[in-house]
Amino acid sequence: MAAPTPEEVDENDVVRVDTSLVTVPVSVLDRQGRFVANLLKDDFRVFENGVEQPIAYFEPAEKPFTVALVLDTSASTHFHLDEIKGAAIAFAKQLRPQDRVLVVSFSDEVLLLTEATNDLNMVQAIIEENVYTGSSTRLYDAVDLTIRERLNKIKGRKAIVLFTDGVDTSSQLATYYDTLREVEELDALIYPIQYDTTDYRQAMQNAGGGTVTITTRTTGIFGGTSTQTYNVPGSGVSLPGTSKSDYDKADRYLHALADKTGGRLYAANDTKQLADAFSRIAEELRRQYSLGYYPKADTAVPNDRREIKVKVRQPNLAVKARESYLKSSSRGPNYE
Secondary structure: OOOOOOEEEEEOOOOEEOOOOEEEEEEEEEOOOOEOOOOOHHHEEEEEOOEEEOEEEEEOOOOOEEEEEEEEOOHHHHHHHHHHHHHHHHHHHOOOOOOEEEEEEEOOOEEEEEEEEOOHHHHHHHHHHHOOOOOOOOHHHHHHHHHHHHHHHOOOEEEEEEEEOOOOOOOOOOOHHHHHHHHHOOOOEEEEEEOOOHHHHHHHHHOOOEEEEEEEOOOEOOEOOEEEEEEEOOOOOOOOOOOHHHHHHHHHHHHHHHHHHOOOOEEOOOHHHHHHHHHHHHHHHHOOEEEEEOOOOOOOOOOEEEEEEEEEOOOOEEEEEEOEEEEOOOOOOOOO
């Protein structure tokens, strides 16, 4: 009887390349969903547009990584800010001494609160003491700045863990489509932690008239301290970012960030869901392989999309990998 063939789990996403080396993050799981971390280079096969490629670069699992914790502190998360802060600290504490964390918060400003560090006591103190609720939401700007100003300058394995409801109300530098295009060329995974902030939406729609003043006291490299005032309207009148269509768009956006980078979206409706998400993300980052190859007969033009298929030679294993990449002439992935 023929041996069973490996199962494959495809992710509809891409990886950017500049030089001819294509680098692909890969996770391998058994039938019980457990990560397999003891595979060797010869256990993998890589295909581009159906043609098998020699593997020229292999980085095994259990390598250090850098995580950007990107925290939504806008008005819509007001009722959940303590949860977000506690969740970010709890996630950081699950990382190993060799892993690093950088912290970004965003509301009216996008603030880099700390550079990448493995000092978790400092990370905890910064989150506890320097994260406050703002009013508007520059989500797209936060994604764009985190990628351009930090992640693209960091080598090795990296990821974004994004705590947000996904609603943007005031970005000035980037748009929904700009950032989705940008993450198609990103050599990092994005894991959105999606908070349910419909309680805020209902409160804003049902509130009486009046004025609420919110002061943000955060400071950082991307922006400064600011004070914002907004009016709470009467019943039936929605503030920007509080309609059902805004929330539907937010849901699509967060799913797209995960899908296009090979990450995964997690709901954060209770503390158990959060704990499960943290454990899963940390384990996946620790146990991920990196494969690289030089495409045969490379005649691609810039922005030409190529299909990728990654397989393992051992039976009964599932491969989670990117499904395609864009041939880019601008810049390549930051792998060591």
